[in-house]
Amino acid sequence: MKFFLYVVFYLFIFLKIIKCVDVASSELTCLINLGIKTNYDPFKSTDTQSTFCSLVFNSCISNGSIAAIYFYPNNTEVLSWSDFNCFQSLSSLTLLGSIVELDFIYNPIPSIKSLYFRSKSNIDSVYKELPSYENLMLSNLTNSYVLKASYLKNVKSFSMFGGSISFDTEGDQSNSSIENLSITINHLPILSVFSKLKSLSISSDTTPFNDSSLINIQPLSKLRSLSVTINTPNVDIFSHLTSIYNSSLDYIYIGSPTQLGPVSQKINLSGLNYLNIVQMLNNNSIFNYNGEFPFSSFPSHKISVFAMKESNFSIPDLQLFKNVSSVNFDSSIVYGTLPKYPLSNPVSFSFYNNKLTGTIDESWCNVGAAFTNNKLSGKLPDCFYCFLNSSSVSSKLSGNNFTNFFTNNVECGYSQISIYNIKFNGIRFILNGKNMGPFSNIISTPSLNYEQNLNNGSISGYIFSSIYNTTIFEFRLKAPGINFTIAVEPQTPTMSYIIQNNNTFTINGTHFSYDVSLISVKIANKNCNVFFSTFYQIQCEIGYPVVDRGSIDVVVTVSGLSSASKQFVISQTNQPCYPNGCNSNGVCDHVYGVCKCNSKWLTIGSQICLTPNQFISSTSQVDPTTGGNITLYGFFGPVHQTPQLTIGGVVSTIFSIDDNSISTSIPPGKSGITITFVQNGITWSGTIYPYIIKSLQCPNNCGGDSQGTCNTLNGQCKCLTGYIGLDCQPLPTDAKESTPLSVTHIDPSGLTTISNEQTGYQISINSVVEVDYLGNEIGNSLIELTGNWILESSENSISTFKQIVSNVSFILIVEEIVNADKQFSFAGNDFTVDKGGVKISFSISNWNYQSNLNTLRVKMISDITIDNKDVNTCNEDGESSLESSSNTETFTDNVNYLKFSFNGKILQGRFQDKMLSDGKSTFVFTKLISKINNKVTIGLDLPHCIQCLLDPDFSVLLSPDFKSSDSCASKGRKPWLIPVVVVVPVVAIAIIITVVVVVLKKNSVRIRVGLRNISMGSVKDRSRK
Template sequence: NRTLSNCKFQTLSFVNSDLRSLSVLDGDLQGTISSYSLPQSLEVLNIENARSSFLPTLSQIPNLKVFNIPDNIIVSTNYLPAFEKLTFVNCSNSQISGTVPETYCTIPNIDLKLNKFISIPNCFYCHWSVVSNWFSGNTQPLGTPSGFVCPFSVSQNIFRVLSVGEMLPFTGDNLGWGLTGSDQALHVVTPNKAFSYDFPPKSQGITEKLISFSSEVSVLFKWEYYDLTIGSVVFTQNSQNVTVVIIGQFDSSSKVFLNNIEYTPVSRNVTTIQLKLNTSFKEGFVVVRIQSTKTSTAFNSVYKRSFPIINSASIAPKTGGQVTLYGSFYYLNDNGEINPMPSTITPLPDTNTGRSLLQITEETQDLKVYVNGAQCPITFSNSSIVIFSAPSQTNGGFVNIIVENISYNFTSSKVLYYEVVNNECSQACQNDGTCVAGSCKCVGDYYGPTCQLKKPAANSYSLKSDETKPSATYSFEKVDFEFSLKSVQEISIDGSVVKQINTTDWKAQQVQVEGLGSATQYTSTQTTGDTSIDVIVAIIDKATTYQFAGVSMDLEPNQVKVSMNISNWDYDSSLNTLRAIFISSSKSTTNEDSCQSNEQEVGSQTNGDSLLSFTIKRSGAILFGQFINRMLSNKIIAFSDVEDLGVVSSINYVGINMPHCSQCLLDPDFSVLVDPQFDSNGSCKSNKAWVVPVAVVVPIVAVCALSVLGYIVLKKHFYLSRDGRSFKLTRRGSRPSKYSLDSIK
């Protein structure tokens, strides 16, 4: 800033200056305009009573905002400079002649009294009653010309208004300055060009009003009310960004928040808002909030990536070698567009490995695979599979895998599993049983983890299925054991439960299942969206061998075979997986403790990280649960991690982990066995126990037709329990808002 007082100048020069404000007070500016060089950076020019005889030009100071030159003698020109950025002008008593530029219509503060103007713009005539004092004392009177009609206009006079009321902008010509005589709800943005109006709330019952801009000009405004709403939110994953399209009813200036972070729209109108997000935007639950000045609305949505996704992986040998990832991966077609994921997947046999591979017809772009930090060579890839060479691992079990695809990463420590080879049985096999691949192979009527148990006599119990719900009943003695599929959970990458689904209502019908005979199919009536849920319960009437997930199972008469399929699970994230929670517990049905053991005892056997079997002993009886750690995902044999979740309030919890599958099959079997010393009348001939074993096979199949084995789509759960003298396989359900072991007790 520079102030010069009581000075006489012949010339002034501010070459290469960034001066913003110049004041010349009570001085004498002689010479012509060419004698003075003013900086273009100047924003404030204040020349008061300095006997200046010239006016600066627009080209000299184009950024001028304050033009204050009262009490001078301007004789070298007959016009005011058409400054375009002025917010204040005072040229009073300076003997300026000529015309007032149109650009002065947009200046909020004006004082042009005591000059010699011969004409002014229409904007002043339109509102002469409130601006005439700005030109008082002009040598030539400047009143409104005879027959003058103001060329007033507004861009709109019909509006959409939020029910709570809102301030809406509009534009026009010759709108005035919002001074005396104008409507109090009018607010000036730019004089004569842009205004806003503060519309009342719907509760006032007003939908139209005559709006006064001055005593000379008014216009009728009409409006209708609406509520701020979000109807839908669509996330679309692209190669370089994520687009979000929000559909609803919006005002023109509302702010957009995703999970309380503000985002600037790339485009918007009253029904559609579009955002662009970075590729790092986190998957999962998203709260979309639209915030206007007086109200807001929110919408719960989910962002899920379409690539890269790994549904399953083949089991890796400890020595390393070929591994296949099944899922969805990004690649461009010949038109530069993202190739869509095929709706069906047809596996082809691989004669080298015995595993199923997909037809390889396209080349995935920008794809890398890392196992425990080491980059792996990729041998084949397309939009649905990636085949790579995995390194060797000293120990078996899960390893960390990273898939980099374009600018997105998939990271998980629960997808790629190295085989654990254990050929020794943890306990000696009894009754002529032999150890085969770490498990006892029993002969004759013997059964159990060490072949020490037998099936009870056929006349010691009865078995039947329920006609209204997925349930079968064993009528037995002395002890109640419950074994149930408590829930199906969605698990986030950090191991937390994000969703849990249960159901209780069913529709039943009789069906024939290939290889198993007559069965009852139960269809849930509580599903939503594309999710379909079925359960098939078959009571085995003759001995048969059942093959599943590369495992052979011998089914005996009076075993209960249950098939359950979770289809089209609505995941919250492409990184999330599923887990089935099984619970087991026991209680005595009599006060008599004939076997001298009324306290519950829990034991388990594992292979590496995976649970293979568990036992619950009470009152001399044992519930035996057995699992295999194999499954099918997209018709590919993969690893299923079974985990012991511990005991809570005398209930034993077991979790069976599944990958990010679109259809997930659970396939348990139920039967009863006893110790050879067990007396069906309820007494113990020795301290040996009798047992109720439960063999549970948990495969997961994507794109699996029901006709293959009547496999059904389950999203919920059932259990084996006892009511009085009966064991029951039946459904249970609960839906807590937060999920943990405590929430499913």
């Protein structure tokens, strides 16, 4: 291939030089005399010697001798060969409108090989045997006569146009030299006598041609070229052509006025094994098969051209043309919907001036088809659209109804067009890319020679000069005017700087790729999806939103080659919320750009934080024997569409309703009762405890009448002399004036310790966790409080602690009862805390619940510590014990009283059966969660409250069998220390109302949640495994 290109190049230069030579002086006079005789100016001008050889159709050999003359005589002077015999090398003479001697064609000069009369002359027939000619042409004949084939036996190519002859081929023509025959005739004679005949061109005058004589084509197996322009309607030619046995035909031309007729069956051309070009430029308007394309198949070898104009049929199956390079249906009525391009190889289709409809699929990219002046519509694919300002593209698409046919305003860039790489194989190359357009639109540096657009979108070509030292190619696409930089071989990519815009990252550097599929970007070990890239820039995006921040590593990989890691400071996304301020009922999560409603509101559809997330948190109480009117407290919002209240399965009348309360009535009863409230398409269900408990139990019945009396109004014992504590237990039998006193210490960390001798009870509120309606803790909601308290104030034996976590406020108040017993009133309960005891108040504000189905659980821990000071080994029993009791027969599992005993010391805790939920008194439950060795955890289950307040109290007493250290000293026992730590939870809250909120779709859903009861009875410390 390389050798061939060099040959073509030097041949072109050689011919250019021959065209530039001067006429030899020995022949110049003859040329001038010829010009004077025929009055032909180009032959007699002063510069004839230098210009003649460069005139079109004239030629000279290298020494200046004239080889070919082509001219128009301007007078009626008769020419003879004596006017030309001075041209020693003249081999070709073309005369236009000349008058010559009558025997001119019979006596040529010896050098003449080709003689052409291209317009009318006085030679009007051939009447005897002709001398030897390579080519003889007679034009514009007018007479009719019989031409004997024997006259032509010395002529290789004979053409006679005009007139009307009868061709007499009788006799022995075996020695005839005829290879190419072009004649005007109305009847095709038997031509098989011409054994060398390769090319036949027949035409007719105005007299109808005898089409039955076309049968004489069938024996011409050596015929390679056939041209037919005959004056006959509905002629059948292809039946004769396909009947040629072992045909050598490679060229078929049918021109006007030939009119092919309809066919009774489709034509099979597969037997024409040498066929290369078919041109039917005649009127083919009725040449079809029942309105369909008249051909059924083509040869299996490659065909260069198939042209069929002025046709009328539906668009054929394009698979028929898989072996055809160029298909032309111009100026026809080819109709139907344009299909997808079905072929794997490019075939150049031309449908200029037809009736095609539908859209152009992108499968037609790189085919080079022409669709000018059809009825196509829709949107053009980018492979066409991006190059509309190039006339070579727009001219093939004009005259249709495309929605984006804008030749003066084409906006296309790297996202639509791309060059990926260039691959070399010797001097040949393949340029790979996407939507690169016609290769004539590409300018490259260094220069490349393009050959063709391939069907897969690539472009092939070759080079003359070496590129071994070239590492980078620059390409410019003239339309739409964008540039590409391509490396010959992949190289390691480099990054210079990175820009972040929310979750989109722009990476600038070198040796990237225009093919995004070859690029991988890792940002903090996360895939960054590449959606745009060039040689110098990459754009990619990671999942939205961006939650990482700070310094991270970025690595780019292109074609398997990875860059060095580059550090980059990443920022979280910062997106505004709509509406701004979340309608004052929530806060904006700027990372996600989403409003997070507070626990009182929901987002439904476009109503951002505007739908009340209703709940009931507490209720007033009535006599259990009579029932009566009650008020339900909670949050119900300002809008109440179709409210309905069901209590115990019975629809109840709503007397009134506002943002925070509902007035209704309930029947007599006791314990809890289920309730369902529906409004605004939302259903809330739960259990309330609206009945007054008239009589409360005291712990251990105050030891009986001999030890104390029980006040059933508040469940509090009044102890007789010699008895103490919540349950009026006896004073220690070994009590003396030296009986040790309890000491309370409140640590700045919020830890409270009540110590007696070496035994200390540590009391702490450990954590708060959200609980679902089944009682399961929600793991991601746990807030640890231990060790995070901040001491706000400490005076008058009252210490106040505070901490804020995720906008939730926690306040802890610890009050030491130091001088005397002290009376308290809380949530409707009156109680007394003995001297030496501790009362704790704990509040939670603005907990943002994950669901209105959820409530809160406060965990308290009590731990026992042993100090090596004031050691008394007389009471070491080696194990602790735990007792609890309820203050009512209705809720026997509720822990209202707790006794935790160890080494003759008792920690007593009292847990009120009420708390304040959003300022309203409501019933609560306390339960034992665990006791492991000397560590006790108590859970206080709160309702769904926004402001939650608890109020337990604790004290440490000596057990009745307490022994002073003196009482066992005579036995020789020495003090010793058992390093055991016990934690006791001291606050308990019962969940009064468990809430279930369901957003209604079509029907409201009611979920009733029962209380989860844990039996707490008397618990002795045992090993739990």
